Structure formats: C-alpha cells, structure tokens
Amino acid sequence: MTAFADRRAAGRALAERLAPLAGTDVVVLALPRGGLPVADEVARALGAPLDLVLVRKIGMPGNPELALGAIAGPGGQTLVLNEELVAAFGIDRDTIEAQAAPQRVELERRRKLWGGRLAPGALRGKTVVLVDDGIATGATMRAAIAAVRADRPAQVIVAAPVAPPDVVAAMETLADQVVCLYMPREFTAVGVHYASFPQLDDEEVRRILAAAPRT
Known part of the structure; x- marks a missing residue:
C-alpha cells in the first residue's frame, strides 16, 4: 500500500x-x-x-542485505549488533570488525563531505x-x-x-x-x-x- x-x-x-x-x-x-x-x-x-x-548498517558475511548490526558516530565508534545472529552463526570479533571496516571508511567519507553543524555537547x-x-x-x-x-x-x-x-x-x-x-x-x-x-x-x-x- x-x-x-x-x-x-x-x-x-x-x-x-x-x-x-x-x-x-x-x-x-x-x-x-x-x-x-x-x-x-x-x-x-x-x-x-x-x-x-x-x-551505517553492517551486513552479514555473504549476505550484505541482512543486518548483522550497525555503527554510528563520525568514526563509527558506536557499535550495535544483532546478538541473535552473532550467536546463531558463531560470528567472531575479527569477522565483525572485517564487516564494519569498510562502513567506517564510508562514514569518514561522509563526515568530510557533508560536515557537521552542531557543536560538541550541543x-x-x-x-x-x-x-x-x-x-x-x-x-x-x-x-x-x-x-x-x-x-x-x-x-x-x-x-x-x-x-x-x-x-x-x-x-x-x-x-x-x-x-x-x-x-x-x-x-x-x-x-x-x-x-x-x-x-x-x-x-x-x-x-x-x-x-x-x-x-
């Protein structure tokens, strides 16, 4: 609809x-x-x-449309995971970081291109x-x-x-x-x-x- x-x-x-x-x-x-x-x-x-x-969303290995989790903040410092998927597929920390790394690069690109308008603590x-x-x-x-x-x-x-x-x-x-x-x-x-x-x-x-x- x-x-x-x-x-x-x-x-x-x-x-x-x-x-x-x-x-x-x-x-x-x-x-x-x-x-x-x-x-x-x-x-x-x-x-x-x-x-x-x-x-930015973090996709599952081999299935990027399925959200393993997401990162937020200019440097992607905030990481939130779908813990059920992590447990069900036995996904280790190195794999999570490998999936997150290109998304952190994209966040940095966007930060530089788009900028920010609010001061720290705003x-x-x-x-x-x-x-x-x-x-x-x-x-x-x-x-x-x-x-x-x-x-x-x-x-x-x-x-x-x-x-x-x-x-x-x-x-x-x-x-x-x-x-x-x-x-x-x-x-x-x-x-x-x-x-x-x-x-x-x-x-x-x-x-x-x-x-x-x-x-």
Whole structure:
C-alpha cells in the first residue's frame, strides 16, 4: 500500500504529530540519506536546528542485505549488533570488525563531505528527535539511539513515517517515545510505501543541509 506521496509529504505529516514540541529545546537529527528530506520538514515545522547522525548498517558475511548490526558516530565508534545472529552463526570479533571496516571508511567519507553543524555537547539536556524515512529492521536506528544517548540528551524521540509493529515495539524499549504514522503488519520494504522514492546523492544532502534551520 502506498501511504505517502514522497519523503517531504511524509515529513509534513510527521511534523503534525510532533507539533507539541514546537518552541521547546529540541534538535532534529536525520539518518541519512533518505531520512534527511523527512527531517527537514520536521525541523522547519518545529523551528528546530537540523543535523545528521552518521550511521551505517553492517551486513552479514555473504549476505550484505541482512543486518548483522550497525555503527554510528563520525568514526563509527558506536557499535550495535544483532546478538541473535552473532550467536546463531558463531560470528567472531575479527569477522565483525572485517564487516564494519569498510562502513567506517564510508562514514569518514561522509563526515568530510557533508560536515557537521552542531557543536560538541550541543545535545546535552535537549530533546533529540531521530528521523528516518522508515524503519525496516531497526539496526541503524538502534545504533543512532546509542550514539545520541552518549551525549546525555534529556530525551530521545524516534520518528518515522512507516515501520512494522514489532520493530516499533522494540524501539519503544530504547527511546523515550516513538512516533510512527503507519505500521503495516505485512512489511517488505520502506520504499513500497511511497509513490516517489528516489535515492539522494551527496550534492542533494549538502543542499538540504545548507538551507536547513540551524542554531
């Protein structure tokens, strides 16, 4: 079922649900790339600064689409694993690091290319809204939550237009609040719930950030 015309339409709908946060001490962080247009609409509606939380999925050896875990932070210092997969397949630390290494290189490339807008410690005591265009397995969002928690925000809110119910329930154990507009029980991929779901390139990311609200 198509639920949203595009990411910006989804962002405007999400912003309506988050409207009570307007005027509060809030920061909006997007999971790039797809979460950025959604988060941009949320940040504008709330009058909040916008930045990125750098995060990358770590794929299983031989099956990169299956999430072994994810890393977050400019250097990929936050590592969150799917412990069930690690145990089931007997994956050792060296294998995990081998899978994570190229993703850390990509995070560093993105950090240099996209930059950052918030000063160190800028999240402390704030309400942080983590926004993506949808949550499939939750691997990258779990890593994002862990990375943000390290900066001691007052609360962390996860916001996404679409996610399966079991993943939303899992997120509710990690975040202070989860806002999700559509929770289909039969979930295949985020993109099928959008009429238009193009990939964003690096230049589009930079353009959105350059025009976005800032502190």
